[in-house]
Amino acid sequence: MSYKRILGWVLAALAAAPFLACGGDETPPAAAADSGLVAVYGDSRTGHEVHERVIAAIDARKPALVFHTGDLVADGHSMTDWNTFNRITAPLRAHTPFYPALGNHEDESPLYFANFDLPGNEQWYAVRRFGAHLIILDTNVPFGPGSSQYQWLADELAANEDRYLLVLFHNPPFSLTREEETTLRVREYLVPLFEAHGVNAVFCGHDHNYERFLVNGITYVITGGGGAPLYGRTRNDPRNKKFARVNHYCMLDITPDHLQLDVYDLDGHSVDSYKIK
Numbered sequence: 001m002s003y004k005r006i007l008g009w010v011l012a013a014l015a016a017a018p019f020l021a022c023g024g025d026e027t028p029p030a031a032a033a034d035s036g037l038v039a040v041y042g043d044s045r046t047g048h049e050v051h052e053r054v055i056a057a058i059d060a061r062k063p064a065l066v067f068h069t070g071d072l073v074a075d076g077h078s079m080t081d082w083n084t085f086n087r088i089t090a091p092l093r094a095h096t097p098f099y100p101a102l103g104n105h106e107d108e109s110p111l112y113f114a115n116f117d118l119p120g121n122e123q124w125y126a127v128r129r130f131g132a133h134l135i136i137l138d139t140n141v142p143f144g145p146g147s148s149q150y151q152w153l154a155d156e157l158a159a160n161e162d163r164y165l166l167v168l169f170h171n172p173p174f175s176l177t178r179e180e181e182t183t184l185r186v187r188e189y190l191v192p193l194f195e196a197h198g199v200n201a202v203f204c205g206h207d208h209n210y211e212r213f214l215v216n217g218i219t220y221v222i223t224g225g226g227g228a229p230l231y232g233r234t235r236n237d238p239r240n241k242k243f244a245r246v247n248h249y250c251m252l253d254i255t256p257d258h259l260q261l262d263v264y265d266l267d268g269h270s271v272d273s274y275k276i277k
Contacts, residue, residue, distance in 0.1 A: 036254050038065045040250040042071065048084060051226055065096065076112050124137045201261075219277070259276035
């Protein structure tokens with residue numbers, strides 16, 4: 001365990017944080033089930049009231065797993081922020097495995113690593129359930145060719161024997177909102193790997209809205225409507241199939257026959273409904 005993780009545990013213990021959540025083992029006991037409902041959302045940050053409503057709505061749908069695409073809190077080095085996040089998510093995490101990706105606001109903080117018990121090195125890791133291989137990456141640290149994360153990802157994709165390949169991380173490769181240096185690097189380094197290995201869908205955050213793209217047979221989803229201030233669109237892209245400036249969460253129904261994506265706003269109204277190829 002790195003010094004950051006050890007320091008995080010010490011700080012968390014000294015602050016007497018009320019909740020320490022865990023994602024659980026890479027392959028939980030129910031891994032043999034061939035169907036399941038998975039929730040995905042992101043960018044909760046400072047919108048605590050919205051975040052509370054998102055958590056309540058997700059909890060009511062009884063998913064087997066929950067994934068967060070990053071920017072869980074506004075300041076990853078603030079114990080106050082983590083205590084608020086833990087208070088809001090506690091009802092759901094009390095009975096549902098919770099798997100986050102690191103966002104830029106977490107800033108690789110030791111408090112992040114203290115707050116979760118995740119597979120692998122906890123920066124990038126994999127979860128296998130319902131015939132799906134779910135890969136979580138950290139796009140805030142090196143991920144290009146020659147990096148340890150890139151090699152791990154290439155090996156993980158090449159060794160896949162599950163029916164579906166799904167990847168989750170923070171910075172999207174395609175967006176109608178903004179295009180940053182990390183966006184270009186994700187597109188250059190990671191997208192070719194996804195296409196070479198038949199990834200079905202990629203879920204990201206960072207942009208505070210809902211966006212769905214279809215690029216070379218792969219579905220790319222931005223789900224950043226968990227509480228942070230919402231963003232509008234600034235450009236057009238014919239590969240975009242859906243855009244909504246709305247707080248929301250995603251429900252992914254994984255079965256042997258299909259991946260069904262349904263997206264809902266805070267009132268339970270449909271934002272998008274799509275069967276992923």
